Amino acid sequence: MILETLSTLFLVLGAFFSFTGVIGLFKFPDFFTRVHAASVTDSIATILIIFGLILRTDFGLVAVKLLFILIFMLLTSPTASHALAKSARHGGLLTLAETRAPKKEDND
Amino acid sequence: MSFIVDYYNYWIVVFLMMAGFYIVISANNLVKKIVGLNIFQTSVFMMYISIGKVSGGSAPIVAEGITTYSNPLPHVLILTAIVVGVATTAVGLALVVRIKRAYGTVEENEFEDKEDLI
Amino acid sequence: MAEFIDLVLLGMLAITALRVIFLKDLFAVVMLFGIYSFLSALIFVNLDAVDVAFTEASVGAGISTVLMLGTLALTGRKEKTSNHPALLPLLVVGVTGAALIYGSLDMPPFGDPNNPAHQHVAPRYIEDSPQEIGLPNMVTSVLASYRAFDTLGETAVVFAAAIGVLSLLGLPKRDRQAIESGLKSHLVLRVVAKLIIPLTILFALYVQFHGDYGPGGGFQAGVIAAAAIILYALVLGLPMATHVVQPALLKTLAALGVLIYAGTGVANFFLGGNFLDYNMLASDPVAGQHIGIILIELGVGITVFAAMLSIFYAFAGQAERTNIQ
């Protein structure tokens, strides 16, 4: 019973953080802040939701698989975000502060 | 409502099929044509899998406490079709690469003009 | 609940397809096509076709996207705007679509257990295959035993497609000089990729041999193993990858897989059975079936791995060659 309540709490929190991430994807002013919003919330939402699901298993093979997914996603998701941001930087994308400096902002 | 649920999958399949068909016949670029062909192909997969679904059924892997299973036969047909589909897509893309090298373009209307060069 | 998810996912799929029509940037088209494949895999999970979803996620979304990106790198990423009017195609599509919608009204309702499709051979597969073949995964039973002849044909098609691509593009030469390529500046990516690749190959082996009990099997395992090497080639450069898995080896492996498959079938002749009827492979028919299925799944896995990887090598070799020139 305690486990289930805890699991529900984790799941709801995870869903909430997913939402904040995707709202950040729309609302933040420039690309680098958007990467930030997406990747940070991605990690925390993954951790919370996977733990919420693990608490609903009988801690057997399914829990191990879930842990495997968690490790995998914690390795790949931030790496992908990092590489993307780096690639964007090399590709000449500027932050909002830099675009503002020469002229008025034109980003949406 | 039940009328919509009964036929919704088929309508979406028809829509996807027509979207793929439209890309194939209207696009000029050969890569885009292949994307269209793939969309068409996926709609056929969707059709088969929709037919194989049984309401209230479960995935056709035996487990305790489950009595209704969905039809495994369409799954088998489509599983192999997907792999073959990708293999043929690869052949198509390889042909596109060769066409680019021979004609210098992958736009259909452009290389039709150059046909007498080769 | 499942119906609701089905409704939403199919709607998303339709919107994605619609967007693909109007985009002129082919790179964006390919990205959306990746999403499209992922979405359709998700729909397959929702419609209980876990094995199909597995294949679509690995083959459709993974390999096709990589191959299409490779083609775009060679042919350019902008589609030129065509000037001839799109009215005739639109008319053709509209008329065909209307006819198909009209035809779909005669289809049996979605998910009804009394549909004709569920009356013919499916009950036999569902009720008898767990006893006859002894495997919980009915899809594997049907794929590798009841319809093994069909699957042999499909494996041969994959093999033939690989030959076709190789004869069109050719395999890259293995050279020791140009070792430095790939994503040089991405140090983090390189480290993480090195960490991921062994895990992926391990996972591919799990999928290969667990396919009898859960979703998976030779097709998926071969693709996942090929994906691991593709990741290696993408991050560390094609020359490094051809150093590890040599192109000449792939040619042998692709043929070997089909040979294992057909050889298992022929072995049954000598044991007094029919082609691809594994009952004779062991004293007990069920054990024989099990051995036969493991053998042919292995053959499928090897062929698919070699075919997919050599197709990727062919495309990547072309891109590399144009890059040097």
Added chain:
Amino acid sequence: MLALAATSIAILSVMALALARALRADTVYDRILGVNMFGTKTALFIAVMGFLSGRPDFLDIAIVYALINFIGMVAVLRFFEYTATDDTQNNKESS
């Protein structure tokens, strides 16, 4: 059960929003970001869906999703490095 259903609907709507982002993005990078987010959320969605339908032994598909999503990202980045010359402008896409 209710919590699982609510979570799955929440993830589904997050996926829809990420898809919307990927469908209409100003720069290519935003599009990739949307696609990446869509991929990770889809893997989570499959995990939750397995529990929702009472057959959580299909988590392998979620692993494949996470894996292929990563490979797709790497392929896209490699494509960028390859075509780096004509990609310096943030191309606005005309639909």
